[in-house]
Amino acid sequence: MITLLTEHFNEPKLHELETYRRLGGYEGLKKALVMGREPLMAEMDKSNLRGLGGAGFGAAMKWRTVTPEAKDPGPRYVVVNCDESEPGCFKDRVLVTRSPHQLIEGLLIAAYAIDARRAFIFIRGEYEVQHGILRQALDDARAAGFIGKSLFDSGFSCDIDLMRGAGAYISGLDTALLETMEGKKAWPRQPPPFPTASGLMGRPTLVHNVETLSMVPHIVLQGGVWFARLGTAKSGGTVLFSVSGHVERPGVYEFPMGAPLKDIIAAAGGVKAGKKLKAVIPGGVSTPVLTAEELDTPMDFEGPRAKGSFLGAGGVIVLDESADMVMVAHNIERFLAHESCGQCTPCRQGSFWHERILERGLNGGGTAEDIATLERAGENITGKVICALGDTVGVVTRALMKKFPQDFKDRFPQRHG
Ligand SMILES: Cc1cc2nc3c(=O)[nH]c(=O)nc-3n(C[C@H](O)[C@H](O)[C@H](O)COP(=O)(O)O)c2cc1C
Ligand code: SF4
Secondary structure: OOOOOOOOOOOOOOOOHHHHHHOOOOHHHHHHHHHOHHHHHHHHHHHOOEOOOOOOOEHHHHHHHOOOOOOOOOOOEEEEEEOOOOOOOOHHHHHHHHOHHHHHHHHHHHHHHHOOOEEEEEEOOOOHHHHHHHHHHHHHHHHOOOOEOOHHHOOOOEEEEEEEOOOOHHHHOHHHHHHHHOOOOOOOOOOOOOOOOOOHHHOOEEEEEHHHHHHHHHHHHHOHHHHHHHOOOOOOOEEEEEEEEOEOOOEEEEEEOOEEHHHHHHHOOOEHHHOOEEEEEOOOOOOOOEEHHHOOOEEOOOHHHHOOOOOOOOEEEEEEOOOOHHHHHHHHHHHHHHHOOOOOHHHHHHHHHHHHHHHHHHOOOOOHHHHHHHHHHHHOOOOOOOOHHHHHOOHHHHHHHHHOHHHHHHHOOOOOO
């Protein structure tokens, strides 16, 4: 089975420039600079690369929507989103630890495509080790002439800065991330305008996830059509899954887009200690649950959607027969309540009340009416808030209630008298 991002992960010093170069590193950048912008964009168009930070927006389409220099002269930026705070997702951490130059190369190609002379990598504050690895990689790449003035004598110059987050999940949302970078509170902006028109400091900005940009050198070197064919009709290439929970070998696994969920779980050694599988959260905690009967789901951007869920950022959380779904719902809603930025009342209050009601159920005080309240409250949040964090509140709980009604009936019984 073909792998791209993890292909050389058995090389112990892959994070060092010398090793990365020996394996063909930065040849994609060189090729892109020789190709020129439009042929590069054409390869991206053909690749069907989707944004791998969760939303799955077409990467080429996003690049093309960055307001061109001719229409809005002045600086434009590329920002790497390495905030990775979705519980269940850890693939960006692994990518940065093992192959930081792959990311830097992809970032520089994207910067060239949109003519950005300045780029930023925003890394989650807790990723201290990875911050050090990236800083070293950036220093080495700069010293070797891959970052800075006239890369490969092309006349294109670009510098990259590294910034650290301060520990808020919401700052991973692109517009909140831009606010943080500007030194403000991480409050999501209400689009439009989108960052591609007005992003960092009001300038056109391309925000991408680590994994998305790490794919780019492979597209340039092998071609967009080749890349697209690795995946499914609408989701090109491969994708990383962070597999955690009740499996024998938690870790990061690379698969072609569209691989069945059961193959991903099997790669992680299957359900731990031979227990029975109960459920799988397919894309990180903000994605609705799938049941053990839905293991044939093709894991691309379309497959989980057909089952009422999302690929998200590929955080596959496996739950065995011992899992209490009320506890799972409580855990997730408590997280969302803690991380809500508080700007929108339905999100701030809705997440708080979800947490409280679910807690009551766990503590033995739940009633059947609570289930109806949870249904109603959830329906009144989605679509009435600024960002997708708020949209998630209640959605996850409602999916758990729908697919595992008995767990909720046990915790929220009919009480008489
Ligand atoms: C609450 C929330 C948190 C997010 N956190 C991240 C994150 O840590 N990393 C990330 O790449 N995208 C995150 N996103 C998605 C970003 O808003 C954005 O879609 C993404 O960075 C775009 O990159 P892509 O096109 O490469 O996917 C988050 C979204 C939401 C709603
Ligand atoms: S939906 Fe929630 S997290 Fe998003 S802006 Fe509103 S209050 Fe903040």
